[in-house]
Amino acid sequence: MSAAISPVLYTEARLNIEPTSPASILQISTDSSSSIFASRKRTRGVDNGAAQDEDEYARRHLSVDSSIFFRPLHRTPRSILWRVLDDSKSLELQSVDLTQNRRDSHESLLTFSLSFANPIRPNGVAFADSTSHDALEVFVLLTSNELFTFSLRPDLLLRRTVPTASDSDPSIFKTFALSSFSFRHPYKLIALSDLQLVVSLHDGALLRLDRRVGENGALWRETFFHEGGWGSSLRGLIPWKGQNTVRFGNIELAPTTATAIRSSPSGSHVFTVSLDHTLKAWNADTGKIGFQVDLLGEPRPEGRPANQYLINPNQSSLMKIFDVKKKPAGHSFYCVVYSPKNHQFKFWAVDNPDDGEAGLTEVQPDVKFIPPLDELMDTNVWQMADFDLEPGEDMWENTRLWVRARSGAHCQIFTVKFDLLTQNTDDIVYAWKHEWATVDAGSLSISHLSNSPSLKLSSDNDQGDQVTESSDEWLDFLTYPGRFSPSSLETALNIYRHSHGLGNSSKSVTSNTSYQERLRHSITAKIGLTRTAEGHVDTDRYIKNINSQWKAFYGLVKHLHQRRADSLSLALDRATGLSWSIRADQVAPIRKCSGIEVDLLNEKILAEQEDDWILNSFPLTDSIPNDLALSAARLLCAANIFRAGLSAPFNRNFGRLSSAFALRDAETDFSHRSRKPQSSPLQQLYDHCDFAHEVGDDEFNTLTDSVQDLGGLGQIENTVFEAVLTKLTEVPRGQKKDVTLFRYGDKATIAVAQDTLLDGRQWLLDLLALVTFMSQDLETDELARGFKPMELYSIIVNKLREFDVLLWMASNTRLEKTKTRRTSASDGLHSEHDDTEQLSMTILGSVFIGDWPDMVFPEEKMTDLITHWSRAWTFGSSLNIQYDGVTAHIMSNLLKHENYRLAFDFARFLPKNSWTTYLKGRLYLGEGEYSAAAASFRRAAQDLSQPTKTRMQPMETVDTANLLSGLQRQYFNAGTPRFYLHCSSLFEHGKLPSFAADFAAFALRELEEQTEETLDSSMMDIDNRKRSMLDSPAAARVDLAMEEIRLLKVSELKEDILSRLFNASLQTSRYQAAFEALTKITNPAIKRASLTQLLTSILAASPSLLLTLPFPSDLVSDVDKALLKLARKHFSTSTSSPSITTAPSYHTILYSWRISQENYRGAAEGLYERLQHLKSDTSDDSPSQEAEDILDTYLLLINTLACCGPDEGWILAEPPPPEGKDFSASMLAVGKRKIVTLDDVRAEYQAELDRRSEIAHGRFALTGAVGEGMEVDVF
Template identity: 30%
Template sequence: MDAGDLQFAFVETRLNLEPSSLANVVNIRVASANQSNSIASAFSRRSDNRETEAETVFDHKNLAKAASIYHRKHHETPRGFLWRLLENNTILSIRAVDIAQSGGAADATLIINFIFNTPIAPNCVALADPEDLDALLVFVLDQANCLHTFSLRPDIFRRKSSLEPAIDDLCRSYTPSGLSGKLAHRLTAVNADQVLIALHDGGLLRLDRNRGHDHPYFTESMTNAQSWNYGVRNLFSRANTVKFGKWNLDYSTVIDAQTSNLDTEQDYLFTISLDHRMRVWDPKTGTIIQAVDMLNDESDAQEAKKWTLDPTHTNLVRVLNVGGGRGVVTVYSPKGMGQFNFWKVTALEDGSVVMKPFFTDFVFEAVSPSVSDSWTMADFAIGLQENDSFDIWVLWKNNTTYRVMHHSSQVAALSATWNNWELVRSYSLPTTATRSGPCDPADPTEGWLQLLMRPGRFTRATLETALAIYERSIGTGLVQQRSKNLAESICSVVSSTAALERNTSGGMDYEQFRTATDTHWKRFYRLVTELDKQRGDALSLVYDSRCDMPWIVCADYISAIRECNGFERLYWNGTNSSLTSDDAEAMNLLGTAMDFVGSFPENFLQTCNAVLRSELYEETTKSEMDRIQYFYEKAAFWRGIAEDDCALVVEKLGQNFTNVTNEVYNNIFAHILSSKASEAPARFPLTSIGRKLMVNIVQDNVDMFWIIFFTQLILLVHMEFEWEDEEDALHQRVTIGSVYSQTIDILRRLALLKWLTQTEMNVSVHGSSERVEDDSRKPGEEIHLATNLEAYLSKDLGVSTLNHEPMGLSLTEMAASLCAPDSTVTISVPLVQMHLIKDDRPDMALELASFSDQEPFSVYVLGRTHLALRDFTTAASLLRKAAVGMSSENAEIVHMNANLLADAEASLLGHGIAKYYNHLVTLFEKHKAYSYVLEFAQLAISMIFPTTADGAQIRSEMLSRLFNASLVLSRFDAAHSALLALREANPALQKACLARLVERMSETCHSSELVSLPFPGLTAAVDDVLSAKCRSTLDVVSGPAYHQVLYAWRIRHNDYRGAASVLLDRIHKLQRSGEGDRFLAEGVTDTPITRQYLLLINALSCVDRKQAWIFSEELPASLDGRTAVVVGEPKRKVVTLADVRKQYQLELDRIAAIQSNDFGFEEGDVMEP
C-alpha cells in the first residue's frame, strides 16, 4: 500500500558522529589468544599511501557497515550506547549516546575503538546489561570463530585514567569447539551469562558463562530445530538449503532472534528462520516451546517450503513485554507486498507459552512511502505508551534513501486504524547557497562557506574528501597546505579555477567572474552532497521505550526522531492537514507570504535583507508607522513585483486584504510566543550529545521561523501601501505597528540564535561542562570545537526527568522556547560577550555588539570588548558612559559569576563611582594603557567624598597608580602632584615614590624641572636621595648626572658648601676614572677637572671666608672596573678655599707640562737600554 497524502507528525534531526576533539578517541588493539590488549596510537591505522582513492579511504574509515544503539535496562548513566563496525569490520567503535544525565555524573565523552586482527563476522555483535554489575557486556565473534567478551565499566567512557589500569581485563577471548567446520550466522545475547550462536545448518550453539572460572570460560551445548539426524542429513544432501555465499543454509537457520522474559523469571527466545517460521525457545534447555508460521499460514508444509526468506533479512521480529506474563510479538514477512502480523503471547507457569494471533481475518499489508518507487522494509520497532497506545515505527529504504513511518493506536483497534500512518519528515540539504548579486556586500564565497561550514551539517572528513576529489578533477593534485585551515584550503582551491577577465568594453567583467565563481562552487557542493548521501545509508532503527525516542542509525550519523509541535505541523503539512478555521486562515496568510516573496528577483531580496539589518541592529527614535514607511521606501521591492503576483495575493487574501485581521496575526504569534516547554526545574542537564542535538534542532527551527516571519514582514509592508482609498488601508482595521514590532522582535531573536548556533570556537576541555578527567593528553588535544550556544548556554538546557520522559517532544518544545522572544531561557548578550572575552575571543564578542542594548551593563561589556581588542579610545568612551549605571547599587553585578569577574573586580562594581573608576584603572593598567590609567585615577580621586566607604584606602591606591602612570608617561607634573598628595594618604609610600621620581627625572634629563619643583617638607629627603645616588655612582662621565643634579639642587637652596662637596667628590672620581685629562677645547687648559675646580672655587667664594671650607673623603686606593672595593673607613680631612685654589694651580701646571712634553724622571724610574 502507498502512504498517500499522510501527514508529517515527526521530524528527523541529524547528529554527526565526528568527535569534537581527538582527545576523546581511544584506540585499543584487541589481542589474539596468547597476547595482551594494548592502547594503540590514534593515528596508527591511518594510511600513508597517497595514491589510494579518496573515496575508498572515506568509505573505509568513516562509513559503518553495521551499527545500532543498545539501551541498558538495569543501570543508568550512561544508558544508551552506539556501536559501529568500521574499516571492513576490523574496528568496533562504542560510545555513549545519552541525551541527558543526572547532574552529578561526569559526561561520558570518550569513544572506544577496539581494533581486531581478524574481521568481525556479520551479525555477530551482541550487547548485554548484567543486573549485579554496573557494566556493559559486549560479545563479538570474529571470522576466525573467536568469541571476545568485553566488560566495560561506565568510567572508561569518562576518563582515560580509568581505562589504562584495566586494559588487560577488558577482554576475554574464547574459541568454541562447536563452531569447528560451521558458519556462525547470527550472535544473540540472551542475558549477561548466556550467548546463542545460530549456525548455518539450523543448529543453535548455546554458550553459558562460567563465573569465577577461567578455563573454560563458557560451557557449550548444541541444540537444533530439526530431528536428531539433521546434522548427518546436511553432510550428504543440499536439499532444503539456500545458497548464501560459499555456504548452504538450512531452512531452519535462524536469521533473526529476540529475547524477552515476559515479566517472568524465565527468558524466552523468539526466532525467525529461513523456512518462514517463528519458534519460541527455552534458552536454558534448548527446547522449542512453540513453532508457528509467521503469518499463521498453516497450509501444506511442502507448499510452504517453496517460499523461503532471504538470508539478508535480519529485522523480522520484535517482542514487547506488556507485563503479567504477557507480550505482543510483531513480525514482518516480505511475502507478497510485505505483511505485518501481531501475536498475543502468554507465559504459563510450567514454562510454556500460548501464542494466538490478534487478528485472523485481516491482512496487515505494509504501507510504503510510495508505490512509484521500490521500497524495502529495512527495520522496524514497537513500543507501548503509558496510555496503552501501541506504536509501530517502520524504516523503509530505496538504495541510500530512507523514510520512516509511524502508526499509533490501541492493539485491539489496529485493523480499524491500519491505514492511519504518519510520516517522519526527513532531513534535507539546501540545494544551493543564496546567490550573490551586485548589491550584495558579501562575496559569493562567503555564502558558500556558510553553507558548507555550518556546524553539524558536514563532517570534516566529508569536506576533505570532496576537496581531494575536486583537486584531482582539476589536475592540481593534493596541494592543500597544512598551515591552512579547512575553510582556507577550500577557498584557495575552488576560487583558483575562476579568473577575472575584461568585458567587450575593456572594463573588468565582475558579473562574469561572479557567475563563474558560483558555478565552480556548485560543482564542489555537488561532490559534497554525493558523499553525504553515502553517509546517509540507514542501517537500523532503534526505539528507546523509556524516553519514547526513536533513532535512525546511519553509516556516518544518527538521527533523532522528535515529535512536531503545532506550528511545525502547520508549516510542514500546509493545506494537506485537517485544520481548524483559525489555523486555516493563518496557514493561508503564511502560504501567501512565502509564495509572494518567493517570486522576488534575487537582487530585490538582497535589498530587503540589507534594509532589515538596519531595522534589527540599529537604534531608532522613529515611530512604528515611520519605520514601515522607511522600510517600504528603502527596500523598494515594488519595482520588481509583477501584476500577476499582486493579483494572486488579492485572490488569496481578499479584496483590500479583508481576510487579514488582528486575530489571524495573533494566532500566528501565539504559536511561537506561547512556549509549552516544561516549567519544571531542569534537574538533568543535557550531555554533549544532547547539546549538539539541541543545536541542530534550534538551527532547523531558526531556518523555518526566519522564512515565515521574513516573508510576513515583506507582505505586511506591501499590503499597507496597496490601497486606493484611505478607508481601505490595512492600518484602518489591523494594528500593523504592533504586528511590525513583534515581527522585528522575533527576527532579532532568530538572528541572535543563528549567530550562536553557527559560530564555533575552540573551548578548553577542562573549562567546559564536557570535561574529561585525564592527565595523559597531549597539549594540543586540550580543546574541542563547540558552537557558542553549546559553550555558554548549556547550563540552561536540561530535562526534568529521565524516566518515561517524551524526550523527542521535550527537545522540540525546548528548541521552540529558545526561539521565542519571551523565552524562559534568557540569552544575555553581555554575559556571552564576557565569556568570549574570557576565552580570548574579543573578535567574536564584537560581532555580538549589534545585539546589545544601551543598558549600563551592556555598554560596560562592550567597552571591555574594545579594551580586549586594544581599541583604548573607544573602550574608554564606553566605560565612561557606563559609569553611573555600573556604580549604582542596583547594577547587574548579581548576574555575573566568578568565572567572568574575579572577586576583586566584582567588589568594585555597584559600590560607588570611585570604586568603579578604581576598577577601570586596574583594567587599563593590565593593558599598559597608562594615559587612561592617569585619567581614570584622577577621576576616582575626584569622586572620593567624606561619606565614601574605604575612601582613604581608595585614595592611597589611586594616588599610587596615578604616580606610576605619570612616571611611565613622563608626566612629572602629575607625578609630583600625586607625590605631594601622598603625604597625608600614605607617608611611607610617599618616601618610596619620591626616590623613584628623583631617579626617573634625573635619568631622563629633566633635572631642571626637578630642581624647580617645590617639595614642601621633603627638601632634605630629596637631598638624601641624590646624595645616596652620588655616593653609589662611580662612572661620572657616561652615567646619570646625579652630581650635577645635586649641585644644582643645593645651589637652588643656597647650600653652597654642600654644592662644593658634591663638586669635590666628582673631581676625585674623574681623577680616578682617567677621564679628567680629556681636553674640551683645543689649545687651552680646559678639561672636565679644571671646569669642576672653577665651579668649586666659585661655590666656596659665595660663603663667608671663615666658612669657606668643606670635608673631603679620600676614595679607596683600589678600584675594580666601575665597582669600588672599600677597605676600612675612608680618610676624612678639611679642605679650604686656599687648598682648592692651590690644587687647581697644580692641575693647570700638570696640564701645561703634558702639553709641552716636559716629563721629569724620579729616582727609581727604569730606563730601557
C-alpha cells in the same frame, strides 16, 4: 475518503557521530603483538578525520552496519551506539545517552575502537548486559571463526581520559576458536544473555554457546540442535537433493535456517523465524520444538514445494517478543511477527509454547495488520527494513508501532498508534488505514538542504557586487555548526584540490591556516581576471566563475553528505519511548514536530484536504485542534509561498533591511500613528525593497489563490497572524526533574534550537513580507477592519530581533574545554580538568546549556520532550522581556573569554545604555582601539559611578556574567573618582600608561572637586572635635567616627590615584604631571621612593628640567640626598665598569642643584668628592681627558669656595679612599673627616700644576704616590 494519508508529525534530529575529542579515542587492539590499549596518536588540532579520497573516507567514517544497544535504566552508560568500519575490521562504540539522573551523572566520554586482524562477519555483532556485575558484554564473530568476548566495566566505560599502555587490562577481552565452523557456516550471531549465545547455521541447525558465571569467554560449551532436539547430528552436513537454498554472500542457506532468534521473557524458550516462513518455539531445556506454525497462521504445504516462499536473508527485522503488565487471562507473553510475503504483521499471544499450536493464540484474527505503505510511499516496490513496537502496558492500549521502509535508495519511517486488544476492530482497521504519521528526514537531509534559503541565496549570487559577499555566504552555509561533519568538509577539500592540481606547497596555506581560509584560497586559486572587449576588468564573469567553483565544491560535499545519510537501522528505547534513526555517519533521535513545523511540513495536505477532514483527522488534530489554528497554518503556508516566489536579490535585501529595522524599531511605540502613515517603517520597507516591481501579476495571483480558503486577502485579520506568532515560542510547563544533559543531549538540544531559529526567522520574514505588501499595495477598503499592520509590524520586529540574536549565537562557535558544565552566570573559565582539549561549541550552548537542569518538564515521552525542552530552553533567556540584560550578559561573557572578534560582531545587538557603553569600551580596549575605548569609558562614567540606585542598578544585578571581579565591582556606583581609577587600572593592565595617566588625572580632578577642603585640615578638625566631645552623647561620637572613616577612605583613595598617576606619567615622560602628583603624596615612604624614580627618570631624559621644577621646601633636602646618593652610586658604578658612559653626569647635576639652592658649601663638597674620585681612578681610559677634568674641577672648586664669603671658604671633607679601593669604599670606611679650606685647595691645585710641569719635562717618579715627590728621574 479511501486513500491513506500520512501527515508529517515527527522529524529526525540528525547529529554528527564524532568522538568527544581527537584524544578521546581508545584503540583496543586484538593483535597479540601490540599493547591492548593504545590511544589514537593525533596531533592536537591537526588530525580532523580528513581522507585523501572517497574510498578512504568511506572506510574511516561510513559504517556498513550499525545500531544502538540499550542497557537497563539503572546502568550508565545506557545507549551504546555501535558501528562496523574499516572494511569490517573495526567495531566502534560510544555512548549516545541524551540525559541521565543527576546523581549518576558520570558520563562516558571515550570512543572505543575495537580493531581486528580479520573482518567481522555480517550479523556477527551481539551485545548483552551482565547479570552478575555492572559490565557491557560485547561479542564479535570474525570470518576467521574466532569469537571475541569483550567485557567493558564502569572503570573503563566512564573514564574521562584514555588509559595508558601500562594501565592495560589483559582480561578485557578473550578469544574462543570455533572449530566446528570449518564444516558449518555461521549466518547470524544472537546474544540471548551474557552467558548464552546462539548462532544460526547455514544448514538450519542452531549452535548454542554457554558459559558459567565468572567465566570470561575464553571457553564456551557448544551444543548443536535440530528439529529433533539437542545433540550433534550429521544430517545437516549432507544437503538434501533438490533442496531450495538462498544465497547469502558466499554461502548457501537452507530454508530451515533461522533468520530471527529471540528468547522468551523467562528464558525458558527460544523463538525462531526461519527462511521458509515458519515460526518455531524451542524448549531451552530439552531442545524440542513446542510448536511451529506459518508466520501468518496459514496452512503449511506438505513436503517442500518447488515454488516455496523463502524470506530474503537480508531481512533484518521479523520478530519481537513482548510482555506487558496487564493482559488477558491465558496470555503469558506476546510474539509479534512480520511477513514480507504480504507485508503483514501478526500478533500472537503465547500461553504454553510446549503445548503445540494450542499454546498459541492469534490476537485480532479478523484484522489484517498491513501498513498502507503502497499509498504512503507512492510505490508498490518496497520492503520493510525494520520495525519495533512500544506496547501499551495496560492491555496494549496506545500501542505505538514504528516501521522503516525502503524503496530503492529511499528510506522512510512511519508510525501508528492503536489499541491492540480493543473489542471494536473497526477502530484498529481505521487506525491502520488512516492514522499513520510520517517521520520527516530532518533539516540535514539533502532535500531540505537543497531548499534551504541560505543555499538558494548563495547559489543565486552571480550578480553580487563583491566576490567576498558570495564567498562569505557559501562559507557561512558550509561551515554552519553541525550541518556537515569536519571530516567530510576536509575530505571534500582534499578531493577538490587534487582534481584541480592544487598541491600543498602554497606558502599562504599552512597547517595552522583555518579551514575557511584554506577553502577560500583553493576556490580562487586558478581563477583569474579577464577583460571585456572594451578593455575593462570583467568583474561579472569573474564572480560567475567563482560561484561556479563554489557550486562544484558543494557538489563534492553533497555527495559525501548523501553517503553519510545512508539509512542502516531503526532502534527503539522502550524505557523512554524514544526511537532512533541510525545512518552511515549520523544518528538521529526522532522527535515530535512543533505546531508550526507541522503547519509547514504538511502544506500539501492543508492545500488539498477539506477543513472537516483536517480538524477530525487523528493524529493531525492534536496539532491543528480548531478553526483558528487551521487558518493560522494556511496563512503561514500562503506567506511562505508568497516570499518564496520572489527573487533571491529581493530576499537578500529584504532580510537585511528587516533585521536592521528590527533593531531600530523593536521598542518603538507605533500606537499613536495613523493606520497607514506615509512615513511608516512598512512603507520604507516597501519602497527600499521595491515591492511594486518585484510583485507582478503572477506573484499576486499565486498569493490570492493560496488564501482562498481564508476568504481572500480582504478577510485576514490580526488574530490569524497572532495565532501564527504564538507558535514561535514555547511556554515551560511541568515540574523540575533531577536529570542532566549528556554530550549527545547537548548536541540534540542545540540541533533542535538551530532548526527552530533558522526556520522561525524565515517564517517571520514571510509574515513581514505579506504584511508589508498588504498594507502598502492594497487600498484601505480592500482590507479587513481587524487588520492593523502597524500592530503586527511591532510584534513581528520584536520577535525578529529576538530570533536574530539567538540565531547569531547558534551560528557562531568558540573553543571550550571538554565537557565544561556551568550555568550562564557562573565563571566558567576553569574546569575540573584544565588539561582537556578545547573543542568547538556554539555560543548559545557555551553560554546557556548549563541552565538546562533548572528547567521544568511535563510528563511526556522522550519523543515529545526533546522538542519541548529544546524550544523552551532556546527561548528560556526571555530576550523579548529582558532584551537589554540578556544581550549585555552575552557581550560580557564574550569579553570575559576574550572573544573579541565575536564580540565585535555581536555589538550591533547591544542597546544603548551606560553599561553596554562600558562593555563597548572593554571591546575597543581588547581590539586595540584605545581612543575609542577611552571615549566609551568617559560616556559611561556618569551613570556607572552614581552612588545612588536612582539611575543604575547595583553591579551584582547588572554584571550577571561576572566580567568584573569582586574588587573591581567596588569601583562602580561609588563615585566618579573610583570609576575613573578603575578605567586607569584597565589601561595600566594593558600596558597603556598614556591612557592610564589620563584617567588617573580625571579621577584626581573629580576627587579634588568633590573635596574642596583639604583632607589635612579636615582630619585636624576631627581631632579637635574628638577632644572636645569626650562627654558628648554616643550618637554624636558615632557620627564623628563615621566621618573620620569616610575621610580616611578618601585619603586612601587619593593616595591610590596619585600613585597610579605618578607611575603612568613617569612612564610617558610627563614629568610635570608626575611632579605635581608627587608633591600631593602624603605617605613619606612612598614619597621618597617616588622622588628617586622621578629624579632618575628626569636626569636620564632632560636634566635641565630638574632646575625648573618648583620643589616645595620640605622636599629640597630629600632631593639633595637623592641626588647625592645617585652621584655616589655613579662613582661606584663608573669605577667598577669604566665602559659605562651613557649615564648622566650626576655630580654635575648635583653641583647645579646646590648652586640653584645657593648652597655653595654643599656644591663645593660635591666637587671635592668628585675630585677625590678622579684622583683615585686607576683606569687607563682617556688619561688626557681625565687630567683636564681634574684641573677643571680644581678651578670650579676654588671659585665655589670663594663664593661662600670671607672666612667661610671651607668644607668638611670625607677621608680619601685607601689605595686600590674605589670611592664608595671610603664612604663605608671608618676614618676621620677633615676640614679643607680654600687655601688648601689652592695649594693642592698648585701642586698638581707643578707635578704636570715636571712630567712635561720628563721627570716623574717610578714609585710613590701622587704628591710624595719624585725619587728617581728618568732621562
